[in-house]
Amino acid sequence: MFRTIFAKQFTLYLSVLLLSFSILGAVLSQVLRLYLIEQRVESLKGTASNVADELILFLEFGESEVQQIINQYESFQYLESSAIVLDSDMAIFVSSESLELELDMVFDHIEFQRLRDGVPDVIMDGLPDIFPERHLIVGYPIRDRDSDELMAFALLISPVEHLENTIWGMYRNIVICLFIAALIGFILNYFISRTMSKPLRSMSQVAKQISGGDFEKRVVAKGRDEVGQLARSLNNMAESLNKQERDRREFIGNISHDLRTPLTSIRGFIKAIKDGAAPANKISRYLGIVLDETERLTKLADDIVDISQIQARESSLRKTVFDLNQLVRETARLFETRIIKKQLKIRLSFADGQNMVNADSEKIQRVIYNLLDNAIKFTHEDGAIVVETLVKEGRVWVTVSDNGIGISPEDQKQIFDRFYKADPSRGLDKMGNGLGLSIVKEFVRMHGSTIKLVSAVGKGSAFTFDLEAVRHLSPPKK
Numbered sequence: 001m002f003r004t005i006f007a008k009q010f011t012l013y014l015s016v017l018l019l020s021f022s023i024l025g026a027v028l029s030q031v032l033r034l035y036l037i038e039q040r041v042e043s044l045k046g047t048a049s050n051v052a053d054e055l056i057l058f059l060e061f062g063e064s065e066v067q068q069i070i071n072q073y074e075s076f077q078y079l080e081s082s083a084i085v086l087d088s089d090m091a092i093f094v095s096s097e098s099l100e101l102e103l104d105m106v107f108d109h110i111e112f113q114r115l116r117d118g119v120p121d122v123i124m125d126g127l128p129d130i131f132p133e134r135h136l137i138v139g140y141p142i143r144d145r146d147s148d149e150l151m152a153f154a155l156l157i158s159p160v161e162h163l164e165n166t167i168w169g170m171y172r173n174i175v176i177c178l179f180i181a182a183l184i185g186f187i188l189n190y191f192i193s194r195t196m197s198k199p200l201r202s203m204s205q206v207a208k209q210i211s212g213g214d215f216e217k218r219v220v221a222k223g224r225d226e227v228g229q230l231a232r233s234l235n236n237m238a239e240s241l242n243k244q245e246r247d248r249r250e251f252i253g254n255i256s257h258d259l260r261t262p263l264t265s266i267r268g269f270i271k272a273i274k275d276g277a278a279p280a281n282k283i284s285r286y287l288g289i290v291l292d293e294t295e296r297l298t299k300l301a302d303d304i305v306d307i308s309q310i311q312a313r314e315s316s317l318r319k320t321v322f323d324l325n326q327l328v329r330e331t332a333r334l335f336e337t338r339i340i341k342k343q344l345k346i347r348l349s350f351a352d353g354q355n356m357v358n359a360d361s362e363k364i365q366r367v368i369y370n371l372l373d374n375a376i377k378f379t380h381e382d383g384a385i386v387v388e389t390l391v392k393e394g395r396v397w398v399t400v401s402d403n404g405i406g407i408s409p410e411d412q413k414q415i416f417d418r419f420y421k422a423d424p425s426r427g428l429d430k431m432g433n434g435l436g437l438s439i440v441k442e443f444v445r446m447h448g449s450t451i452k453l454v455s456a457v458g459k460g461s462a463f464t465f466d467l468e469a470v471r472h473l474s475p476p477k478k
């Protein structure tokens with residue numbers, strides 16, 4: 001029943017309309033009824049008092065005189081009422097002819113008690129047997145002017161049917177207004193909900209297409225309201241899904257390429273050795289190349305594991321307190337052979353004997369490893385590499401610098417992107433896959449820091465990041 005926005009909106013509108021009109025009708029009719037009856041009572045009371053005043057003079061002249069006054073009164077008709085004059089025993093003395101009452105009637109009913117006691121009174125719907133329609137009776141006592149003795153009573157009987165008619169008329173007008181308001185509401189709601197649901201319908205269609213893998217689809221996002229915002233969010237989501245999909249394809253493409261190259265060369269050399277095609281004096285060199293290529297594959301596998309963890313956001317930090325200097329020393333030692341082979345000078349310069357930090361040691365080792373790996377790769381023979389720590393404002397700052405080939409300002413903007421290699425043709429980096437710095441950047445970011453780079457082409461590069469320092473720690477027992 002409430003499946004569409006229109007149905008929901010219109011039902012709500014109609015309920016509010018019905019409720020407010022019912023309350024309005026009930027209150028208005030009550031107020032109007034009271035007001036009309038009060039007015040009628042007031043004018044009847046005034047007339048009754050006048051008639052009573054007049055009757056005092058004519059009572060003693062007998063019935064016909066009194067009847068004349070009553071007829072005269074009735075002929076005015078502006079109050080649409082009839083009159084009865086009762087004698088002091090509450091029996092009919094004279095009555096309007098239009099009432100057609102039997103003359104021997106006595107008004108000794110309980111509702112006339114107050115009047116019998118001499119108090120002017122208003123009786124609503126009294127004597128239903130005689131006056132079946134709704135009416136008002138205003139009774140007024142007539143007293144002798146000298147002795148103040150009760151001589152007679154004047155009763156004015158006025159039907160209130162027309163008052164009810166006025167109220168019913170008001171009800172009718174309210175119902176007509178209700179219908180008009182409902183009709184206008186129906187038309188307005190129809191158009192408003194159509195303008196609201198149209199973009200929603202198109203969004204749901206686009207969302208279906210996106211979930212089906214068509215990330216190029218976009219919604220027309222107009223307006224600043226919630227629907228417009230939703231449309232823009234949906235477009236942003238589609239954009240980011242599209243980018244993720246592009247990245248994923250590019251990633252797989254790059255990886256396949258990086259896997260195929262070493263595998264082809266391993267296969268070629270092994271085949272040559274197996275078939276006996278390789279000269280005996282070159283076998284050792286060939287095996288050396290095969291070993292390099294397997295190292296390259298191992299590094300690629302490690303990088304892929306890191307990247308996929310970062311992508312899946314599974315990679316959480318396992319922080320411990322450790323000596324960063326020790327970690328730097330151990331990591332540098334892994335490069336000993338390469339450093340000696342390239343005749344590089346390496347200097348480790350630490351702020352203190354121990355620099356304790358609170359960090360994920362495995363990830364920080366990967367960061368330092370990748371930075372040192374690059375520094376060694378991109379520094380010519382006889383070059384120098386420095387790893388330096390510095391303590392400032394509760395953080396330990398680590399800088400890995402070299403006096404190698406340096407990085408141009410344009411490349412500096414991109415080297416932290418996945419698979420980006422500044423200039424593969426330079427030949428210094430045959431092993432690289434362009435993933436190292438993107439892993440460095442992400443691992444450093446996870447530690448609440450950013451990696452900074454200062455570099456000049458031909459002069460060298462310096463990469464810096466910082467970690468939370470831990471102070472006042474007693475040195476470990478030896």
Ligand code: ADP
Pocket residue numbers: 370374375378402404405406407415416420421422423429431432433434435436437438461
């Ligand atoms: P890779 O894993 O192939 O080394 P990286 O992401 O670590 O990839 O590095 C990306 C590129 O940044 C490298 O190909 C290189 O061009 C440049 N680069 C990184 N470190 C240095 C450095 N110390 N000196 C000069 N160029 C560097």
